[in-house]
Amino acid sequence: MATIKRFEDLEIWQEARKLAKEIHQISLSTPLKTDFRLQQQIKASSGSIMDNIAEGFERDGNTEFRQYLAIAKGSSGETRSQLYRLLDYEYISEKQFVDLKKQYENLSGKIQNFMAYLNKQDFKGTKFR
Template identity: 65%
Template sequence: MATVKKFEDLEIWQEARRLSTAIIAISNETNLKSDFRLRSQIKASSGSVMDNIAEGFERNGNLEFRQFLSIAKGSAGESRSQLYRVFDNNYIDKDKFELLVSDYEKLSGKINNFITYLNNNEFKGTKFKQL
């Protein structure tokens, strides 16, 4: 695994950012913009994925990082569920829906794999280094 010095280096954060940007575009360019509650919910959950990855990374400890990754994974599931509501209300077409759901499923898998990696890693984080 390559050395990661900042959360922006993480592939999972980059992918979460890309998906959040796609959700924001949908919320601005479709009739979803008039469904204020659903629009707000899906924008918040998609942003929460990348934000929790970043916050966990900045905690400098694997235990807290894993907890925040778990929250990020939950937010990815929440976003995926909300995409069903977006699709069911005809705000996006089937192709866009299936692509985004698939991308969120892949992201959830990558987050889960990263949690597993951290669980099996002896390095506990920089906050636990002895001076």
Template identity: 60%
Template sequence: MSTVKRFEDLEIWQLSRQLCKEIYQIIEETNLKNNYRLCNQIDGSSGSIMDNIAEGFERNGNKEFIQFLSISKASCGETRSQLYRVFDRNFISKDKFEILIEQTEILSKRIGAFINYLSSSEMKGSKYK
């Protein structure tokens, strides 16, 4: 992480941004936009993944970053659960569903691996230098 100067450079943030864009594309291109509650929930949870990575990074401390990454990982699981509802209600195809589920699983694993890395790192962030 010492070479990462901006949250935008983090692979997990880039992956979460891509997922968020794909969710929004589904909202725009399907009748999901008319199911206001589910639409707002999945739009919010997918955005929360990337937003919490960014917010935690900007806190400049390992403990805070890990806390926000944990929230981000939870939002990833929430998004995955909502994708089942989106699929079950026929807003997306089985192929699209499987691709998005795989994306959320990969992202969740990478966020978890990053949490483990930070937890065992000697680097504690600029707050604690």
């Protein structure tokens, strides 16, 4: 694996950013725009994924990074749960729901795989040098 120097280089962060933008677009273009509480909840949980990946990376320790990745993975599950409400409230179509749910499931799997990779590394992080 190539050395990653910035969190922006992480594929999981890039995907989380793209998905957070999709959620934002839904909040502007669907009836979700008037459901302020749900709008804020899903925007917060989707944004939390990329933010926790970034924060964990910036802490410069693999143990803390894995901990923040676990939080990011949890936020991905929270966002998926909220997608069901968007579907049930008819804010998004079945097709949009299926597509977004699949993308969030894939992202969760990639976060899990990255956590597993870090678990196997002897390197503890730059702050322990």
